Amino acid sequence: MPDTPRPSRLVPEVDLARDGRQTGFIRLFHSTHDSAYGFLPIPIVVVKNGEGPTALFTSGNHGDEYEGQVALTNLAQWLTPDMVQGRVIILPMANYPAALAGRRVSPIDDLNMNRIFPGDPDGTVTRQIAHFIDSQLIPLADLVIDLHSGGSSLNYVPCALAKQSADPALYAKQLAALRAFGAPFCYIQGGAQGQGGDQTLGSGADRRGSISLGTELGGCGTVNPAGLKIAERGLRNLLVHLGIIGQTHWQEPPEPTRFLDVRGQDYYVYAPEGGVFEPLVALGDMVVAGQPAARIHTPETPWQKPVEIAFKAAGMVMCQRIPARTKRGDCLFHLASDLAVD
Numbered sequence: 001m002p003d004t005p006r007p008s009r010l011v012p013e014v015d016l017a018r019d020g021r022q023t024g025f026i027r028l029f030h031s032t033h034d035s036a037y038g039f040l041p042i043p044i045v046v047v048k049n050g051e052g053p054t055a056l057f058t059s060g061n062h063g064d065e066y067e068g069q070v071a072l073t074n075l076a077q078w079l080t081p082d083m084v085q086g087r088v089i090i091l092p093m094a095n096y097p098a099a100l101a102g103r104r105v106s107p108i109d110d111l112n113m114n115r116i117f118p119g120d121p122d123g124t125v126t127r128q129i130a131h132f133i134d135s136q137l138i139p140l141a142d143l144v145i146d147l148h149s150g151g152s153s154l155n156y157v158p159c160a161l162a163k164q165s166a167d168p169a170l171y172a173k174q175l176a177a178l179r180a181f182g183a184p185f186c187y188i189q190g191g192a193q194g195q196g197g198d199q200t201l202g203s204g205a206d207r208r209g210s211i212s213l214g215t216e217l218g219g220c221g222t223v224n225p226a227g228l229k230i231a232e233r234g235l236r237n238l239l240v241h242l243g244i245i246g247q248t249h250w251q252e253p254p255e256p257t258r259f260l261d262v263r264g265q266d267y268y269v270y271a272p273e274g275g276v277f278e279p280l281v282a283l284g285d286m287v288v289a290g291q292p293a294a295r296i297h298t299p300e301t302p303w304q305k306p307v308e309i310a311f312k313a314a315g316m317v318m319c320q321r322i323p324a325r326t327k328r329g330d331c332l333f334h335l336a337s338d339l340a341v342d
Ligand SMILES: [Zn+2]
Pocket: 061, 062, 065, 148, 149, 150, 151
C-alpha cells in the first residue's frame, strides 16, 4: 500500500479558498504546564479576489529579523480585495515562537526553521510549522518570497536574492521577478556554501515549482530604514509583476538591479581564533584578494599580537558580523561579485 501523506496538525482559522480579506491565526496546539489546552497563534492574512495567481509572502522565519515583519504588517493593512485579482497570503511571523521572542531560533525546541524544510507533521513545534508552510501554503503559490535580514549577529547591504533553480524556465522567472522587486543589489546563491541551502523555505518553494525569492534587508537585530523601503516598494512591484494588483494601485516602478553572485567558500571569511573582532573594511566596500579583512585581538593575553585575516577573493563586502566578541569558526564577512545575466 502506498504511503499516504501525513496530515498537518495545524488548524488555520482562515479559509484560503474564500474571496475577501481574512485575518486570523493558524492554530498550533501546544500543551504545556502553563497552558494545557492552548494553541500558538501564528498570524495570517489572506486577501483574495476571483481567479488569478497566488503570492506567498513570509517573514519572521528567523525571529530576530524585523524589516520583513514590518513590511508585511504594512502590506497587510494596505491591501484590499478590490485591488486584487488572485490571492496574496501574508505570514509575517512564520516561526511565531522565535519571532515573539526576537530570536533566530525557536525558544521551544531551539530549532532554526530555515534549516529543517520540508519539516515534519509529527515533529517538534518548529518542524510542524515548516511542514504546514511546505505542504499547505507553498503548493498554492506561484511565487514565494521569504524576507530575511542579517539578524542579531550579521549586517547586510540590503539586497534581494535567489537560489538558482535547476529548472531553466523557473530560473528565468526568478530573474524576471528579482528585476521586478528592484532592490539595488541582488545575489544568486550558489550551491557550495555549506549553509543548509536545501533545507530552507525557499528550497521548499523551488522543489514545488514556485518562483522562489529571498532578501537580506539589513540586520543588527534592528529595523534598517533603507532595507524596509526596498521591501515595501519591492513587494508591491512583485504584485504588479504577477498581475495581482494593477498599476492604478501602485505607480513606483522598480529601479535597476545589479546582479551579483557568491561563488563558494572563498567568498566567506571566518575567524581563525577567538577574541575581539576588529573589521578593517566597511559594508559595501570593494576589496581585492589578499587585502586585510580583520584583526582578532586577545586582550586576555595583551602581550600577544593580533591575528590578521585577509580576503581570499575579490568582490563587494555584502555581509559583516556585528558582535565584536568572536569564537573560532564565526563568519566575519562574505563577499559577492558581479554576475552577467541575460
Ligand atoms: Zn534569516
